[in-house]
Amino acid sequence: MQPAMVFLCVLTFLIAAAYIAGSANRKREDDALLKKLADSFGKRPDKKIPGERSRHLDGYYKAHPEPVPGGIDDITWNDLELSLVLQRTDTTRSSAGEEYLYYALRTAKRLSAREREVLDYLTVSASSSERSKLQFLLSKLGDTGHYSLYDYLEKLKDAPRRGPLRDLPAILFPFAGVAFMFVNVPAGVLCLLLSFLFSTVTYFRDKAEILPYITCLQYILRLSSCGERLSAAGKTSECLQLQAMAAEIGQAAAPLASLRRGSFLLMSPAGAAGPADFVLDYLRILFHLDLIKFSSLMRGILGHEGDIDRLITLTGCLDMLISTASFRKSLPYWCLPDFSGEDGAGSVFLDVRELYHPLLSKAVPNDLQTDRNILLTGSNASGKSTFLKAAAICALLGQALDTCPAASYRAPEYTIMTSMALRDSIQNGQSYFIAEIQSLKRIQDAAKESDGRPVLCCIDEVLRGTNTIERIAASTKILESFSGLPVLCFAATHDIELTSLLQGYDNYHFEEELERGDVVFSYKLRRGPADTRNAIRLLRAAGFPNAVTDGAAEMAGHFEKTGHWLNMQTGDEKQCRMS
Secondary structure, three states: OOHHHHHHHHHHHHHHHHHHHHHHHHHHHHHHHHHHHHHHOOOOOOOOOOHHHHOOOOHHHHHOOOOOOOOOOHHHHHHOOHHHHHHHHOOOOOHHHHHHHHHHHHHOOOOOHHHHHHHHHHHHHOOHHHHHHHHHHHHHHOOOOOOOHHHHHHHHOOOOOOOOOOOHHHHHHHHHHHHHHOOOHHHHHHHHHHHHHHHHHHHHHHHHHHHHHHHHHHHHHHHHHHHHHHHHHHOOOOOHHHHHHHHHHHHHHHHHHHHHOOOHHHHOOOOOOOHHHHHHHHHHHHHOHHHHHHHHHHHHHOOOHHHHHHHHHHHHHHHHHHHHHHHHHHOOOOEOEEOOOOOOOOOOOEEEEEEOOOOOOOOOOEEEEEOOEEEEEEOOOOOHHHHHHHHHHHHHHHHHHOOEOOOEEEOOOOEEEEEOOOOOEOOOOEOHHHHHHHHHHHHHHHHHOOOOOOEEEEEEOOOOOOOHHHHHHHHHHHHHHHHHOOEEEEEEOOOOOHHHHOOOEEEEEEOEEEEOOEEEEOOOOEEOOOOOOOHHHHHHHHOOOHHHHHHHHHHHHHHHHHOEEEOOOOOOEEEOOOO
């Protein structure tokens, strides 16, 4: 037998063995993934999004900038720590799902009737195998790396165009080397090695130029394949709305199907784990297979941006709905929101029972039924800020995910705004006070410009960045101004004076008890203004010396009785000049 024939037979055997081994390995991995998906449904997510990727979760949101009434602005997003809420709800399996979940929380718009029906089915009626199958297909879609697909799509028009003849030498030279082996084996081997060296050098040179665009095209190919498979899987569902959603995904994927011919040449990056992929990597290098496929894809992909966007929207939405169903199962209890109140258009009210903060593992639930603004008082660490955040987050999750961390929830759809965790900005040259008054002004402006949706605003420590006299006076007038607007305002303060100055506000408070020298909080919401303070108690509990705590208590008590400060060293009284 000719040496060349022996070489070809050995090569064929190695490729076949690698393919069989790779197939068996993929089967084991797929079975393990299906089991993991079934076991993890309804558990708290353990998903970790790399820092660079987390900075690009807004890709879909930025690509759909049409104004949405009631959207969450940056201040509210940061105040409510919605990045942590996103992590708590996120068990999505694809970049499309991650970005659509971010979009849902950021826009705070309600799910459609079809989406709500699909979500309820996935939560209650769908079998574990059906959910796991859908998640499995979405896992095969996977992620886009550090960046959003929309970051790549924007740059795709600038990708270099490769002529069809550019990679012809990489195809012809190896075959020439094999042909020479039938004439002169040493010369043929030398020619084959030189062709391999030439192909390797030119491959990595050219691939470096187009690598970011290859990542984009790979995801588009996987997106098309995933859409087709989701469509097929949805046909057997007992939920008619899920069937319709899957069929629409299939229709969106159809125009991209022709691009997938030969897509295996581009689908896996160099260095993939399977033996067959390992062999295919070398074939790509030797014959420039993925570079050739890239050129043909670039000629076919342009003009399909609308199809790609529609497919991302539908696929991401389905992934988000499955993630939300798992989030529901992971909560101690939850309820559907009721937005069908009979209180009239533009009315403001909130009726919530057993409300809790979803990020707390041992949250204390609270009830609240009100159609009036609320002033919330109480000592430090008693639970005021947590309650404000819990109320706002409950409203947001009800509107965005049809899921409220409460036993019952009834309210109108709100524009949700906060002013809670502002900081000085050295870069912008803004003091805390300037940042705070601008934050409060934006709430007033939003309420005045309302298109019928009222504002739910949560304010923590109004005007804490200025002196006491002006803070109390200005806080009174600012909070009173909300009473004439379509606003439901929850304001927390340490200024007890506001409880008697404010008109149109109901008073609620949190309080504490002293047990065996320790301050103990119940975290239960109570009617009326707070009548205790705990700053000095906390100093005692922390172990400060009696000279500090007793002296502070004596000074505070003297001031409350006389309106004058007592100098503890001289015994002199100083007339109160609050500044």
